Amino acid sequence: MSITIRHLGKRYGERVALRDVNLEVCDGELVCLLGPSGCGKSTLLNIVAGLLDPSGGDVLIDGESVVRTHPKYRGIGMVFQDYALYPHMSVEENVMFPLRVGEHRVARREALVRARRFMRLTGIEDLARLRPGSLSGGQQQRVAVARALVQEPRVLLLDEPLSNLDARLRLSIREEIRRIVKATRVTTVFVTHDQEEALSIGDRIAVMDRGVIQQFAAPQDLYLDPANLFVARFMGSPVLNTFCLSYDGGRRVLAGDDFSVPLGVLDVSRFRRPVGEAESVLAAGGCVLGVRPEHFHLVGGSDGLADAGADRFPVVFGTLVESVEMIGRYAVVHFTADDERCRCVVDVRRAPRAGDRVLVGLDCVSVHVFDADGGRLY
Amino acid sequence: MAGGVRGWLARVGSYSAERQPRAWLLLLPALACIGVFNVLPLVRVFVMAFQSGSLRHLRFAGWSNFVAVLADPSFVRALVNTGVFACVTVPVGLVVSLMLAVAVDSRMRGSRVFEALLFVPYLTSVVAVGVVFRYLFNGDFGVVDYVLSLVGLGPFDFLNDPRLSMVTLCVFGVWLSLAFNIVILLSGLRAIDPLLYRVADLYGASAWERFSRITLPQLAPMITFLSIMDLINAFKVYTEVYVLFNGMPGVADSAVTAVFYVYDKFYVQGRYGQGMAAAVVLFALILVFTLLQSLLVRRLSR
Amino acid sequence: MKRIGRLFAYGFVLLTTGVTVFPFLYMVSASLMSFQEATGVPPALLPAHARWSNFGEALRAAPFARYAVNTLIVSGLSTLGTLATTVLAAFALVRLRFRFKRLLMGVMVALLMVPYEILVFTNYRTIAQLGLLDTYAALILPSLASVFYILYLCQYLTAIPDTYYKAAIVNGCGDLEYMWRIMIPMSRSALFTMALLLFISGWNSFLWPILVTNTTDMRLVGNGLSAFVTESGTAVQLQMAASTIIVLPILILYAVFHRRIIEGVHVNGIKR
Numbered sequence: 001m002s003i004t005i006r007h008l009g010k011r012y013g014e015r016v017a018l019r020d021v022n023l024e025v026c027d028g029e030l031v032c033l034l035g036p037s038g039c040g041k042s043t044l045l046n047i048v049a050g051l052l053d054p055s056g057g058d059v060l061i062d063g064e065s066v067v068r069t070h071p072k073y074r075g076i077g078m079v080f081q082d083y084a085l086y087p088h089m090s091v092e093e094n095v096m097f098p099l100r101v102g103e104h105r106v107a108r109r110e111a112l113v114r115a116r117r118f119m120r121l122t123g124i125e126d127l128a129r130l131r132p133g134s135l136s137g138g139q140q141q142r143v144a145v146a147r148a149l150v151q152e153p154r155v156l157l158l159d160e161p162l163s164n165l166d167a168r169l170r171l172s173i174r175e176e177i178r179r180i181v182k183a184t185r186v187t188t189v190f191v192t193h194d195q196e197e198a199l200s201i202g203d204r205i206a207v208m209d210r211g212v213i214q215q216f217a218a219p220q221d222l223y224l225d226p227a228n229l230f231v232a233r234f235m236g237s238p239v240l241n242t243f244c245l246s247y248d249g250g251r252r253v254l255a256g257d258d259f260s261v262p263l264g265v266l267d268v269s270r271f272r273r274p275v276g277e278a279e280s281v282l283a284a285g286g287c288v289l290g291v292r293p294e295h296f297h298l299v300g301g302s303d304g305l306a307d308a309g310a311d312r313f314p315v316v317f318g319t320l321v322e323s324v325e326m327i328g329r330y331a332v333v334h335f336t337a338d339d340e341r342c343r344c345v346v347d348v349r350r351a352p353r354a355g356d357r358v359l360v361g362l363d364c365v366s367v368h369v370f371d372a373d374g375g376r377l378y
Numbered sequence: 379m380a381g382g383v384r385g386w387l388a389r390v391g392s393y394s395a396e397r398q399p400r401a402w403l404l405l406l407p408a409l410a411c412i413g414v415f416n417v418l419p420l421v422r423v424f425v426m427a428f429q430s431g432s433l434r435h436l437r438f439a440g441w442s443n444f445v446a447v448l449a450d451p452s453f454v455r456a457l458v459n460t461g462v463f464a465c466v467t468v469p470v471g472l473v474v475s476l477m478l479a480v481a482v483d484s485r486m487r488g489s490r491v492f493e494a495l496l497f498v499p500y501l502t503s504v505v506a507v508g509v510v511f512r513y514l515f516n517g518d519f520g521v522v523d524y525v526l527s528l529v530g531l532g533p534f535d536f537l538n539d540p541r542l543s544m545v546t547l548c549v550f551g552v553w554l555s556l557a558f559n560i561v562i563l564l565s566g567l568r569a570i571d572p573l574l575y576r577v578a579d580l581y582g583a584s585a586w587e588r589f590s591r592i593t594l595p596q597l598a599p600m601i602t603f604l605s606i607m608d609l610i611n612a613f614k615v616y617t618e619v620y621v622l623f624n625g626m627p628g629v630a631d632s633a634v635t636a637v638f639y640v641y642d643k644f645y646v647q648g649r650y651g652q653g654m655a656a657a658v659v660l661f662a663l664i665l666v667f668t669l670l671q672s673l674l675v676r677r678l679s680r
Numbered sequence: 681m682k683r684i685g686r687l688f689a690y691g692f693v694l695l696t697t698g699v700t701v702f703p704f705l706y707m708v709s710a711s712l713m714s715f716q717e718a719t720g721v722p723p724a725l726l727p728a729h730a731r732w733s734n735f736g737e738a739l740r741a742a743p744f745a746r747y748a749v750n751t752l753i754v755s756g757l758s759t760l761g762t763l764a765t766t767v768l769a770a771f772a773l774v775r776l777r778f779r780f781k782r783l784l785m786g787v788m789v790a791l792l793m794v795p796y797e798i799l800v801f802t803n804y805r806t807i808a809q810l811g812l813l814d815t816y817a818a819l820i821l822p823s824l825a826s827v828f829y830i831l832y833l834c835q836y837l838t839a840i841p842d843t844y845y846k847a848a849i850v851n852g853c854g855d856l857e858y859m860w861r862i863m864i865p866m867s868r869s870a871l872f873t874m875a876l877l878l879f880i881s882g883w884n885s886f887l888w889p890i891l892v893t894n895t896t897d898m899r900l901v902g903n904g905l906s907a908f909v910t911e912s913g914t915a916v917q918l919q920m921a922a923s924t925i926i927v928l929p930i931l932i933l934y935a936v937f938h939r940r941i942i943e944g945v946h947v948n949g950i951k952r
Contacts, residue, residue, distance in 0.1 A: 046395075051846050053396045070393045072852035084843035088865040101861070102852030151851065401776035404855070405784075408769035411825035416791055419802035426802065433805060478696055481689035494938045495697050498704065501930055501941070503884040505902045506923040509909055510707045513916050519719045521706065556700065558945070565946035585685065614797040617886045624910055637797045644801045645891060657798045664795060 001062050001075075001154035001187045002027050003048065008057035010043055010211075017043045018211045021057070030181055030188045032202035034195060036234070040211040041191045045157050048189065049078055061155060072102055074155070077148030077186075081160040083140045085132035091143050092128040095119055098151045118146040121180060138169045145177065149184060156181060156188040162197060174201050195235055199223075207231050229374035232290050238332050238343040240368075241296070243289045245338075247282035254282070254289060254369070256338040259317040261289065265364045271378050278369075278377050286372030293332065295366045296344035298352065300359030313361030321356045335360070423661070426654040433650060443655035447643075452631060453656055456639035457663070462544060463635065464612035464667075467551035471608060472601065474552065475559035480593065482560070483567040493564055500557035508621025511550055512537065515622075543628035550618055555611070559604050566600035567593070602675045606668055613664045616641065636660045704927070711735070711920035718917040731917070738921040741912060746897065747904035748925075754819045754900060755882025759875050761824040767871070769825070770833035771859050775845050785834075791827045797887065804891045818892040819900070823882065829874055836870045837863070873944030876937055880930055901926045 003025040010018040018040045025031045033041040046052040050071035059067050066074045085094050099111035119125045122142040162170045178201050181188045192198050198205045199219045206216040215227035226232035233240050245254040252263040271278050325332040331351035333344050352358050369378035430439035447453050482489045514521050517535030526532045536546040574592050616637035627634035644653030710718050713727040803822055812818040848858045886902040905922055912918055
């Protein structure tokens with residue numbers, strides 16, 4: 001049961017909510033739509049569900065266009081952020097509800113049998129007689145999932161289903177959702193603004209911004225191989241360090257005030273374009289160097305003596321530690337380089353203290369370079 | 379079968395999430411009723427105001443109905459009476475109910491009971507209550523007259539003395555208007571954040587300061603709403619007159635009001651055009667006064 | 681100082697509540713008096729002994745039972761009708777999307793400004809033209825929909841998240857099914873309050889019934905009582921008995937549901 005989205009657009013008067021969205025979700029796959037609020041991810045989900053009309057383009061489920069089809073014939077199940085459990089019905093009645101309405105309604109007894117099966121799957125059999133009002137957030141969440149699945153839909157749509165839960169519960173429920181979804185093998189689209197959630201749950205993730213899919217890839221690829229500056233910045237925590245460097249064509253060096261990166265030390269195979277072409281784009285100016293926090297290495301302490309490892313890095317510069325944030329196993333070290341506030345991640349046992357002078361080595365091979373439009377060059 | 383066809387239509391036909399013309403189907407019963415009994419009569423009021431003759435043979439009459447009505451001393455009297463009624467009952471009703479609401483709200487024991495009792499006149503038939511008031515105000519054996527005589531006043535013939543008809547009507551009007559005002563004001567008072575009063579106490583505010591600096595400004599929207607509602611209701615006063623004076627507009631038309639005048643012209647005298655012209659004048663007055671009042675209240679609350 | 685203020689406030693509230701309640705108490709008391717007691721000077725506060733026969737006499741003097749049945753039918757049916765049209769319309773206005781919705785809402789808000797008392801006369805003409813004078817239809821038809829309550833219910837429904845509706849239609853629930861199984865149960869209390877207030881205002885209606893009815897058989901309690909007052913002349917004790925008969929059902933309803941009714945008025949400032 002695949003979902004194909006072709007050239008989908010949505011505009012509200014002047015405002016464009018979605019622009020030429022293309023997406024292919026395979027049978028049984030769990031895809032996350034990830035992006036900041038207002039990026040169009042919920043709009044996209046609602047169009048797939050048939051709760052909004054597209055302004056252009058097509059949505060196909062199993063190769064069949066559904067944009068002119070009523071939601072009830074699309075074969076979808078949906079979970080909402082607020083769960084939308086009917087407060088005047090018991091848990092059991094809520095789960096049975098989809099089976100007891102519409103022209104395909106089934107007999108009460110059969111509905112009960114089917115509802116019980118999904119209540120067992122989601123672990124809420126014991127709550128059958130309770131009203132949603134007396135359940136915890138996590139339990140309500142399970143009821144909502146059971147209700148969405150009870151019709152055995154071709155497609156399950158989840159709209160920010162975890163954002164009303166507290167942090168700890170979110171972790172366990174998201175694993176639970178993945179388990180249930182994989183057990184039923186239903187094709188699933190999961191909308192979230194939380195990258196960690198998306199990374200942990202999705203088979204593939206579509207990162208969206210301003211109505212456009214920025215990149216659609218497996219979680220690790222989004223992080224290691226971002227398509228553009230937006231994705232590189234959006235994925236990863238602490239956030240990517242960025243520097244506006246100028247390119248010195250004569251010396252073939254990306255030059256900054258505190259450090260410079262010679263093009264020679266980069267891995268030629270990682271360039272997205274032929275090196276010559278990339279160089280002319282760099283020469284046009286406005287390029288951005290992106291460095292993940294883990295690609296800065298502290299190679300020298302406050303004594304100013306270089307660590308043995310310093311020579312591993314072609315680029316090394318000295319700076320002053322401004323503050324140190326303890327995250328647990330890691331510490332985030334804040335410093336300034338090239339007028340940018342930078343973050344780097346170090347082992348907590350080797351963390352310096354605020355005010356220390358340190359030497360920072362740059363893992364040049366792993367950096368990213370973006371052109372003036374944010375497109376990836378390296 | 380029909381379901382199958384509908385299902386087929388929904389499947390193949392052009393479903394749209396944002397264009398759902400079936401809404402009109404659901405609105406139809408309500409809109410039909412509103413169209414026939416709210417919009418049509420409104421149009422007809424304006425049409426008939428410019429016509430004369432019997433209901434079967436109405437013909438265009440230009441402004442003559444308005445000329446006739448405005449020249450009719452009885453209509454002028456009706457407008458003056460309606461104006462007096464509004465100018466007395468609205469402010470008096472508001473002030474009294476504001477005092478009452480503040481008193482009831484001040485952590486008084488049994489405030490819910492008082493609220494429930496004070497609300498009763500809002501729900502009971504004006505006719506039934508009017509019949510009781512006729513009895514209480516009776517000039518020969520009424521309780522009101524008797525109580526006043528105990529303090530050396532009277533005797534008064536509230537119902538049959540033309541000079542007193544408006545007084546009686548206004549008393550009845552105020553008595554009727556209190557219930558709704560109090561309930562609305564109490565809900566407003568209960569919505570005021572108690573923290574405001576605690577802060578005021580901290581600064582040693584006097585009771586009057588608490589009232590004028592916190593209660594009154596916080597209640598301003600409620601008071602605005604009530605004054606407009608009360609004013610509109612006062613302009614429509616009719617049943618009160620009918621019942622209090624037993625189907626007459628007081629002795630010698632002394633308590634005739636605008637709606638009563640319209641009723642009389644339209645239903646009793648059969649001068650439909652003139653009745654509707656009077657209705658148009660009343661409608662215009664209500665609109666103007668409502669507008670003026672909301673402007674005034676907005677200016678005052680600034 | 682503070683205590684004096686409190687005492688004064690208490691006295692004021694007691695006095696006003698007394699003035700509010702007294703007419704009702706006196707109505708009941710006088711309904712049990714003899715003619716001599718009811719019209720005596722100084723007025724008697726309580727009857728020497730309760731004359732329950734006044735009620736029987738009043739019921740014989742005018743067909744109040746018939747009036748009550750008429751009123752029950754008329755306001756019952758108008759209440760049910762208004763509930764039905766209001767639920768359908770408010771659902772469409774709140775949950776569905778269609779052209780000219782904003783315009784329609786604007787027109788309805790504007791219609792609220794038009795006093796009913798002005799429309800009543802031309803409505804009479806419409807009913808006369810339809811040949812419906814002096815029928816139940818005449819009494820019921822104009823109150824089968826209410827702009828005010830449609831807007832009231834719209835406001836209430838807007839506060840309910842639209843995800844309930846979205847979830848329902850994704851599950852294959854039709855509009856009518858949604859209204860019946862989800863919307864109505866979820867807005868039960870608002871609808872109940874609405875029904876109470878609609879019924880009460882139907883019970884108390886006056887101007888419209890005197891216009892469109894002319895036979896005794898079609899009268900409602902309001903104009904029935906007013907006619908009885910004219911016919912019975914000075915038989916005050918019977919008038920009080922008749923008034924009691926009319927007010928009592930409403931007072932009983934109010935005694936049972938007063939919290940709900942007052943809250944309903946709190947929420948929206950319902951007008952008469």
